[in-house]
Amino acid sequence: xxxRGLSHRSSVLWIAALVHRLSxxxxxxxxxxxxxxxxxxxQGEAPLESFLRWSDQPxxxxxxxxxxxxxxxxxxxxxxxxVIENLAWRDGQKELATLAAGxxxxxxxxxxxxxx
Amino acid sequence: xxxxxxxxxxxxxxxxxxxxLVHVALIFYATRKGLTAAxxxxxxxxxxxxxxxxGAFVITVAVHAxxxxxxVLAEWSPLNERNAGILASAFAVLLLVLGLRAVAAVxxx
Numbered sequence: 001x002x003x004r005g006l007s008h009r010s011s012v013l014w015i016a017a018l019v020h021r022l023s024x025x026x027x028x029x030x031x032x033x034x035x036x037x038x039x040x041x042x043q044g045e046a047p048l049e050s051f052l053r054w055s056d057q058p059x060x061x062x063x064x065x066x067x068x069x070x071x072x073x074x075x076x077x078x079x080x081x082x083v084i085e086n087l088a089w090r091d092g093q094k095e096l097a098t099l100a101a102g103x104x105x106x107x108x109x110x111x112x113x114x115x116x
Numbered sequence: 117x118x119x120x121x122x123x124x125x126x127x128x129x130x131x132x133x134x135x136x137l138v139h140v141a142l143i144f145y146a147t148r149k150g151l152t153a154a155x156x157x158x159x160x161x162x163x164x165x166x167x168x169x170x171g172a173f174v175i176t177v178a179v180h181a182x183x184x185x186x187x188v189l190a191e192w193s194p195l196n197e198r199n200a201g202i203l204a205s206a207f208a209v210l211l212l213v214l215g216l217r218a219v220a221a222v223x224x225x
Binding site: 081 | 126129130132133137139140143144150151153154156157174177185188211214215217218219220222
């Protein structure tokens with residue numbers, strides 16, 4: 001593919017679409033693990049508590065806040081798509097996409113700070 | 117993606133916006149002084165409200181993720197549309213079963 005053919009990849013909205021897809025894919029991969037973890041409660045409180053204590057590790061907390069970032073950025077990105085498709089609102093889409101990513105990062109960072 | 121799947125993906129996305137907001141708010145609330153199994157199960161055990169909320173969340177996310185995974189497989193993998201659909205449907209069923217099992221686990225624990 002020529003450099004001219006790849007030029008769209010530097011567009012904020014192309015990156016936003018890629019982030020939306022990759023965040024959705026990552027969340028889909030995470031969900032079975034999330035459900036299996038909560039399913040530990042079938043065997044009683046102790047197995048779930050044991051997993052939660054394992055999840056106190058800093059790297060796990062970092063991953064959890066990363067997942068919250070992915071969840072919010074995916075939701076806000078999806079909301080932007082719904083707005084474009086259903087309302088007569090076309091202006092400022094690059095700014096909205098950037099704002100969505102920034103807001104998601106701030107919320108995830110606040111959560112991370114609260115967990116430590 | 118055909119029109120029927122497109123509509124279902126947008127519909128489940130719209131339904132999930134408030135569900136995600138409540139879920140994130142709950143994550144913040146639940147982690148305010150560390151997450152414990154006793155706290156989680158204390159909220160959810162025997163709660164019809166949380167069972168309904170998370171039951172609805174699981175159903176909508178299974179449909180939404182299934183359609184999304186189908187699109188990714190059809191566009192980014194060597195699978196044809198039919199096989200992408202079969203694999204994505206199996207994934208959606210897996211999410212539905214594991215998700216409803218998780219809801220049952222925390223409500224009936």
